[in-house]
Ligand SMILES: Nc1ncnc2c1ncn2[C@@H]1O[C@H](COP(=O)(O)OP(=O)(O)O)[C@@H](O)[C@H]1O
């Protein structure tokens with residue numbers, strides 16, 4: 066059996082004695098697009114912080130492609146092939162779009178340790194950066210300072226930076242928050258494009274986006290997964306309707 070791309074095995078997290086993540090079990094298949102939904106305060110961002118090594122788990126185990134990554138440092142998790150974007154933006158505003166992407170590619174290549182090795186690779190590096198910029202539909206903005214891009218373009222660049230390291234597992238936290246309908250469409254389209262052949266976990270409030278993008282959905286309520294399934298299975302799940310979805314869908318209308 067192929068190891069899951071990402072697996073959380075009975076993970077708990079307490080802050081000052083209060084258990085926020087209460088026995089989280091989650092399996093993400095390779096190459097799937099998996100959405101995590103749930104009410105505010107359910108523990109979605111905390112779960113991300115546990116997976117990426119920003120917080121230590123209180124108990125339980127986390128595996129990346131079968132490898133134990135529990136409580137590794139964030140840079141070690143990243144090096145093993147898992148990358149996340151932040152709700153707050155992570156770009157260098159005084160650098161151009163091209164330089165931002167190039168810089169994140171350099172970081173991912175660990176250039177400090179392989180400078181001489183890298184000298185002959187400038188061309189390949191520049192080509193990779195151009196390709197990512199093209200995938201983001203930001204070609205016309207290639208030489209624009211990142212700080213003057215529109216909000217949606219900045220988020221697109223952010224996603225580009227997240228995937229630039231070549232990570233196979235990508236975690237996105239509310240990528241369409243604060244966007245108009247057309248901006249949301251643009252971002253969803255490019256998420257679909259840049260995560261082709263990769264594994265995506267996305268926390269998202271917009272149910273339209275969730276049902277459009279996700280192969281499977283997990284519902285997190287009070288630090289526990291109450292259901293995992295296809296969009297249709299989750300929509301029809303009674304416990305989900307009671308705990309969350311009924312209210313969330315009503316809000317949309
Ligand atoms: N560093 C922290 N210290 C104490 N409590 C925290 C910390 N981070 C998150 N929490 C608490 O954990 C709960 C879940 O928060 P969060 O993971 O941000 O929820 P979500 O992303 O699902 O909205 C909240 O009650 C929040 O106050």
Ligand SMILES: [Mg+2]
Nearest residue numbers: 109110111238
């Ligand atoms: Mg959150």
